[in-house]
Amino acid sequence: MPVVSKKGQQMPESPIRKLVPFAEQAYKANKKVYHLNIGQPDIKSPQVAMDAVTLHSLEILAYTRSEGSEGYRKKIADYYKKNDIDISADDIIVTTGGSEALLFAMGSIADTGDEIIIPEPFYANYNGFATSSGINIVPVISKIENNFALPPISEFEKLITDKTKAILICNPGNPTGYLYSRDEIKKLAAIVKKHDLFLVADEVYREFTYDGAEHYSILQEEGMEEYGIIIDSVSKRYSMCGARIGCLVSKNKSVMATALKFAQARLSPPTFAQIASEAALQTPQSYFDEAITEYTERRNLLIEKLKEIPGVKVGEPKGAFYCIAELPVEDSDAFAQWLLQDFDLNGETVMVAPAAGFYSTPGVGKNQVRIAYVLKKDSLLKAVEILKKALEVYPG
Numbered sequence: 001m002p003v004v005s006k007k008g009q010q011m012p013e014s015p016i017r018k019l020v021p022f023a024e025q026a027y028k029a030n031k032k033v034y035h036l037n038i039g040q041p042d043i044k045s046p047q048v049a050m051d052a053v054t055l056h057s058l059e060i061l062a063y064t065r066s067e068g069s070e071g072y073r074k075k076i077a078d079y080y081k082k083n084d085i086d087i088s089a090d091d092i093i094v095t096t097g098g099s100e101a102l103l104f105a106m107g108s109i110a111d112t113g114d115e116i117i118i119p120e121p122f123y124a125n126y127n128g129f130a131t132s133s134g135i136n137i138v139p140v141i142s143k144i145e146n147n148f149a150l151p152p153i154s155e156f157e158k159l160i161t162d163k164t165k166a167i168l169i170c171n172p173g174n175p176t177g178y179l180y181s182r183d184e185i186k187k188l189a190a191i192v193k194k195h196d197l198f199l200v201a202d203e204v205y206r207e208f209t210y211d212g213a214e215h216y217s218i219l220q221e222e223g224m225e226e227y228g229i230i231i232d233s234v235s236k237r238y239s240m241c242g243a244r245i246g247c248l249v250s251k252n253k254s255v256m257a258t259a260l261k262f263a264q265a266r267l268s269p270p271t272f273a274q275i276a277s278e279a280a281l282q283t284p285q286s287y288f289d290e291a292i293t294e295y296t297e298r299r300n301l302l303i304e305k306l307k308e309i310p311g312v313k314v315g316e317p318k319g320a321f322y323c324i325a326e327l328p329v330e331d332s333d334a335f336a337q338w339l340l341q342d343f344d345l346n347g348e349t350v351m352v353a354p355a356a357g358f359y360s361t362p363g364v365g366k367n368q369v370r371i372a373y374v375l376k377k378d379s380l381l382k383a384v385e386i387l388k389k390a391l392e393v394y395p396g
Helices: 006-010 020-028 047-054 070-082 097-109 125-133 153-159 182-195 253-265 271-280 285-307 332-341 377-393
Strands: 032-035 092-095 115-120 136-141 164-170 198-202 228-233 246-249 322-326 348-351 368-372
Touching: 006 125, 020 032, 020 332, 032 377, 047 271, 070 092, 070 246, 070 271, 092 097, 092 253, 097 125, 097 198, 097 228, 097 246, 097 253, 125 136, 136 153, 153 182, 164 182, 182 198, 285 322, 285 377, 332 348, 332 368, 332 377, 348 377
Parallel strands: 032 348, 115 136, 115 164, 164 198, 198 228
Antiparallel strands: 092 246, 228 246, 322 368
16 A cells, blocks of 8 residues: 655644634534634735736736746835845745745755754744755744743854754744844844854744834845845735735845746746735835734733733734733643534634644643734634633633
């Protein structure tokens, strides 16, 4: 009997999506489910992007260039320049979501058996991308006690070997909502220069920062031209997750020439989605101002109410729209499944993402969950009330 590959067997399940069958069972039982498990914004996609697809004049839905259409890349470069990031169209490869940009980056900078250091908890799919690329993740643990701040640089240095190729960060962070300071980015820049490593920064949540804090990109830092690689996406910025358009950005010519070969192998990014994404760049600042105001209010409400639940500890996000909450349970996987299968409050329950899947260190994060505050405030209030009642009666 044929067997699947070892690599396939090692591919991790998504902690965000693996509970979907239990959610579907809950629907069939006529339960209402509040989805705190997935970062799908409920903010409307920009109308200008939707109109661009509806009103297109194409007669043939043809391939675009493997690196993405030149017009779109030029406009992305203009966007970066407005954000004090000096980039040209030649420094950009358009990808099928930020996910493909990560795969291209890993494939371009590391070989089978090489290592990438990542502060954990981190976006769960980094585990999957690394596994599919034959790369080993070396975690450096950040802790909820200090709000998931960058671990001391000495902790990174202890982990660097001749197999180390890069440090990867998400800024602002998914799943923690942590926003790296300018000083922390400078420290990371110094260590990658010292050890001839790449610094890969997943910056898809760049627009979403709170409390007056500003995002500082790795490519705003002087001297990072050969070391810095940005991963970006329209998914969260414009609430266009289904467009599946991202990009890989670097001024390192060797990296970009190598990544282009991966891009050529998959032919081209989707045409309609590029049309929508190019139009989205016309979105006025007021769209983001309103979104940030809304997310700030949701964050404040969520954190306040979570802190009122006995035994719950929560990190305070400064960006993105996620937080990690530590619960008084032994196993958040079992708890999340129980919420969907066995619990409801007046016919309603919640779906959370168990946080162990956001770590690569075995056993860490077992009593934590990631919560996405992408629901309206009244729904967040109901969801937290359900969570509180559930914890009061949960047998585990």
